[in-house]
Amino acid sequence: MxxxxxxxxxxxxxxxxxxxxxxxxxxxxxxxxxxxxxxxxxxxxxxxxxxxxxxxxxxxxxxxxxxxxxxxxxxxxxxxxxxxxxxxxxxxxxxxxxxxxxxxxxxxxxxxxxxxxxxxxxxxxxxxxxxxxxxxxxxxxxxxxxxxxxxxxxxxxxxxxxxxxxxxxxxxxxxxxxxxxxxxxxxxxxxxxxxxxxxxxVDLKVFKPAFRDRSRKELGIPAGRFHVMFAGRLQRLKGPHVLVKAAAILRAERPDIDLQLSFLGARSGNEKYDLVQLIDGAGLAAAATVHPPVGPEKLADWYRSADVVAVPSSSESFGLVALEAQACGTPVIATNVGGLPRAVSDGRTGLLVDSRSPKLWAAAIASLHDFGDTRADMGRAASVFAEAFGxxxxxxxxxxxxxxxxxxxxxxxxxx
Structure with missing residues (x-):
């Protein structure tokens, strides 16, 4: 007792x-x-x-x-x-x-x-x-x-x-x-x-695998679209701009990838950081959208709608977003910093990237796009991995x- x-x-x-x-x-x-x-x-x-x-x-x-x-x-x-x-x-x-x-x-x-x-x-x-x-x-x-x-x-x-x-x-x-x-x-x-x-x-009652196709349909993600999602505060520390730059590289080098980026979050503090402006400047307005934060149940739908959830932080004590996404059966790409190597099993439930270099992030995204069977295996392993973190x-x-x-x-x- x-x-x-x-x-x-x-x-x-x-x-x-x-x-x-x-x-x-x-x-x-x-x-x-x-x-x-x-x-x-x-x-x-x-x-x-x-x-x-x-x-x-x-x-x-x-x-x-x-x-x-x-x-x-x-x-x-x-x-x-x-x-x-x-x-x-x-x-x-x-x-x-x-x-x-x-x-x-x-x-x-x-x-x-x-x-x-x-x-x-x-x-x-x-x-x-x-x-x-x-x-x-x-x-x-x-x-x-x-x-x-x-x-x-x-x-x-x-x-x-x-x-x-x-x-x-x-x-x-x-x-x-x-x-x-x-x-x-x-x-x-x-x-x-x-x-x-x-x-x-992680709340395993909310964040769990479910009907991925239904989530995509409800959120308007077309079949065949490679959907990469980010959730968190829109600030330089969290790195959503890294995804924008990586997407610009993929658009130039891999036009065969029908890429869609979804960002869920809001600006933090007094930092001058305009993600919409960055997206427009990269010419990605048609491929990237910014949405306000949502509650847990809707967030779980967003995770399930994604092919990959990205966590490009420069510093992270643990990475709850990574864990929640994996609990929904979605593999994660994360920066190899702080507690993220504990939250993501590299090569098994997702990929760890050794820096925030947009070129490396573009390569990681492309690799999970190209190997769909591996991505599916990672998603299944991710949901099992997350069960240990109730x-x-x-x-x-x-x-x-x-x-x-x-x-x-x-x-x-x-x-x-």
């Missing part, structure tokens, strides 16, 4: 209630939401804290039985950029601590923060309430800066310093993969004995990390 019956999760810069795919909403939103739901299914109550961005937002929203999202007031009733959020850390921490201390029923036993801003606030909350802090980075500044694509602004020094402080102060650190655990050790001097590797999950496994491993945080709250584990 696990020791923790209630946990407070901090997701202060983005809410699990928001639609992933635009602004600051992405894989982390999916992660927090589904982890909380699965924890509740095992008997752990979850109180999620996020910053109020509009006066009309309710104080609390019941996401499910024993899962509540609380809007705490700190700063203006408006969206605040991630660059401005550090100024609100102390105010957010005070609001969270006050709310947690006043909760009725079972007491919160663990603070679990997500992303560095929440981690900095989490340190203050944990100290004030005398609770252990478990932290999940999701992405890291020094890792992103090491893989910085042209035109992308480097993560600020305040974030690097904040993450360094979190690694030193957190009771336990959760990494998505062994590669991320190694990055915590190598870039931030993280103690191996305080790092728990917990793979993110959210219940993520919750079980996370609970173990919580229990360890209670064990070592005041005394570091051996070797640290």
């Amino acid at each position: 696990h020791q923790v019956r209630r946990v407070a999760m901090l997701s202060l810069h983005t809410s699990p209630l928001e639609q992933p795919g635009g602004g600051d909403a992405g894989g982390m939103n999916v992660y927090v939401r589904h982890l909380a739901l699965e924890l509740a299914a095992t008997g752990v109550a979850v109180d999620i804290y996020t910053r109020r961005t509009a006066a009309a937002q309710p104080d609390s929203v019941e996401l499910a039985a024993h899962v509540n999202v609380h809007h705490i007031t700190a700063g203006p009733f408006a969206k605040v950029t991630k660059e401005e959020l550090p100024e609100l850390i102390t105010e957010m921490a005070d609001a969270v601590a006050d709310h947690v201390a006043a909760l009725p029923g079972d007491p919160v036993r663990v603070i679990h923060s997500h992303y560095w801003v929440s981690g900095m606030a989490g340190i203050l909350v944990a100290k004030r309430l005398d609770l252990p802090l478990v932290h999940t980075m999701h992405t890291m500044a020094r890792v992103k800066n090491n893989h910085l694509p042209p035109g992308q602004t480097a993560e600020p020094g305040i974030r690097e310093d904040g993450e360094q402080h979190i690694v030193a102060a957190a009771t336990r650190l959760i990494a998505n993969t062994t590669a991320e655990a190694a990055e915590l050790e190598g870039h931030y001097d993280g103690c191996e004995q305080r790092i728990d590797v917990v793979s993110p999950g 959210w219940e496994n993520t919750a079980t491993q996370t609970i173990h990390s919580y229990d360890l945080s209670l064990t070592y709250q005041y005394l570091p584990p051996p070797g640290c």
Whole structure:
């Protein structure tokens, strides 16, 4: 029987209630939401804290039985950029601590923060309430800066310093993969004995193989069209422009490929990145379309409508899109960075590309087009591969990390 019956999760810069795919909403939103739901299914109550961005937002929203999202007031009733959020850390921490201390029923036993801003606030909350802090980075500044694509602004020094402080102060650190655990050790001097590797999950009830032809028909994808799909925030880090450039190469070198590109997502932050303009500039307006983000059920249809799902990120802690697509039986082409080699089995469920060179991406797309039987085999293997990543496994491993945080709250584990 696990020791923790209630946990407070901090997701202060983005809410699990928001639609992933635009602004600051992405894989982390999916992660927090589904982890909380699965924890509740095992008997752990979850109180999620996020910053109020509009006066009309309710104080609390019941996401499910024993899962509540609380809007705490700190700063203006408006969206605040991630660059401005550090100024609100102390105010957010005070609001969270006050709310947690006043909760009725079972007491919160663990603070679990997500992303560095929440981690900095989490340190203050944990100290004030005398609770252990478990932290999940999701992405890291020094890792992103090491893989910085042209035109992308480097993560600020305040974030690097904040993450360094979190690694030193957190009771336990959760990494998505062994590669991320190694990055915590190598870039931030993280103690191996305080790092728990917990793979993110996928909702296998929604993302599953189904009638591919029906999905294509419903979404207007003609038979015989080679459909390559991208889902995520439209920003340079995620790399949709790589697909546009690769498609331009294929149009010139492989006119026999009847290619269609579909991009699902919205722009993120203040970055000057106009994907539609890039598409028009490449002369691909007839072959590429940009669609707004959609909910999980419709997203699964899009995955199933694709011959290939592309994940051309320059940095990715894990790659939930890759996992969701494979769960739908669709092979993935992904950049060989971060956690993507864990999420995609190269040569079995998809292909890993060693850079974001459009020429290499064009070659990878062409290879899966030319070998249809191999692509079909990859799709079948992908759906089987994804079955090992249900959210219940993520919750079980996370609970173990919580229990360890209670064990070592005041005394570091051996070797640290």
